[in-house]
Amino acid sequence: MARRWTNDLTWNDVTPKSHWLNRRQIIAGALGAAGAASIGGPLAAQVDNDNLQPNTFEEITTYNNFYEFGTSKEDPARYAGQLTTQPWSIQVDGMVDNPGDYALADLIDRLDVEERIYRFRCVEAWSMVIPWNGIELKDILERVGVQEGAKYVAFETLVRPSEMPGVRRAVLDWPYREGLRLDEAMHPLTIMATGIYGETIPNQNGAPIRLVVPWKYGFKSIKSIVRITLTDEEPPTSWNMANGREYGFYSNVNPNVDHPRWSQASERVIGGGLFAQRQPTLMFNGYENEVASLYEGMDLSEFY
Template sequence: MAYRWKNNLKESDVTSESAFLNRRQIMAGVAGSIAAGALGTSARAMGPWNADDVGEPNEWEDITSYNNYYEFGTGKGDPAKYAHMLTTKPWSVTIDGLVDKPGDYAFEDIMSKMSIEERIYRFRCVERWAMIVPWNGFELADLLELAGVQSGAKYVAFETALRPEEMPGVSQPVIDWPYVEGLRLDEAMHPLSFIATGIYGKDIPNQNGAPLRLVVPWKYGYKSIKSIVRITVTETEPPTAWNNYSAREYGFYSNVNPNRSHPRWSQEYEQLLGQGLFAEKIPTRLFNGYEEEVASLYEGMDLLEFH
């Protein structure tokens, strides 16, 4: 169904004029050569800046019981079973690298400075399932702005907590721990890049990446790193967990792309969760349906080579 996106109203409701202007200045400032300022304005003015047919969100039960969070086990139900072991209070995020104000940022302090809004995003896993999630949180750009991104910065690296005593899954070397991810700075500053702290207006459950996780809706789900403890702004492309495991299967960009198969399976179709046993597969869309919003980030790039 078209135009179910309700966020535009809420967006303008909760984002103050000053925050809005502030962000535009910052984005124009840091991104320099790329037309980030223009992007910021167009994104705001453009109308539904999500996939236009985002659809009804999945049920809370589905969103919080079917998760990939290998630190708690590789089964889809493992995170819901074991993630309660994770201590999320107190929590702080170390922001370092090429920033004006490096340091440990307490979760509460971050929250007190952010305007929380709702974003209903499509979420597409590399395993070919998808869900629609009503996240609550703030733009990643706002958090980076808090620390002040310095000139020369080109990438943003993220790291998940690694606590063997609270995470039964990390006793097995499924991938190299800690889980790390990264974005190009212009991707990170894009208004769709989001830090989620809630779902359906409630605190985000541990199995979904409490207390704060990244959401990049045009990329495969594994880019949306959970339970972030460190954000490092860098000049060079940071290593990413799944790319370290198999670069052939998982590229740095990992943009959703039906034309680029995972070497072991096709990415042309996806299964929207919560549709029962006889649900029809739906075709996967380039950039998970957010092509209009993000395609300009990759102009002139071969999306098959830089997958």
């Protein structure tokens, strides 16, 4: 039952709410003192997963890609408030022992909710650090019983045109679909998030429950999930369907494999202001030690 992966941080290390609500001022003050060490530091790709500085609640909740609410970064914060997230049920089907429509509360009842401070790297070459609260996906999958022979997990996002203005246009082939290989889904880093900064996850961030796979580009971390399917075939995924040359099924963060539109070698860190320096992108978004073994023997430029 969870607790398979821990970082050394506890809630004592998370920025107190009174601080993150106006971290701007604190940053402004601290820039002079700490700046040289942490912000203007050398470009050496140093992996330190225990001292990540989370973005502010405001940054995390006003800059989102959630095309069901519109294609601009501000649209989700503007329109997602109207989404009804209670009641919420999730259809679990495919190669599982206990298929059915689960009320969300039943599906996650008594499972451990942990804090996970993860890097979040968008395929558009920007990044944040987000303090999630979530449940290991493995716990949920074990609850519904994965049958032998299942190799993949497929997910679907809600489609509700009355509350999601973005789905009235065919920007993508709705519903939004994502998928993971079963071993990726069972990895202890993979969580289903229900909160941010200890608060209920805001609608624009994928309420009431979303996937978070920190070593993959953000679009893999599908939001507002209404269906989970276990299957023995690689499931179709939305961005791959829209443009297979640009978005692969795996989409692991990899500074050495370019996206046709963006170099993935570095990223813009959200929240640093107009003149923020790019920082180098880390292999598997800094989780190489934890996940590289999943892809042993695979050519990552072929399976991008």
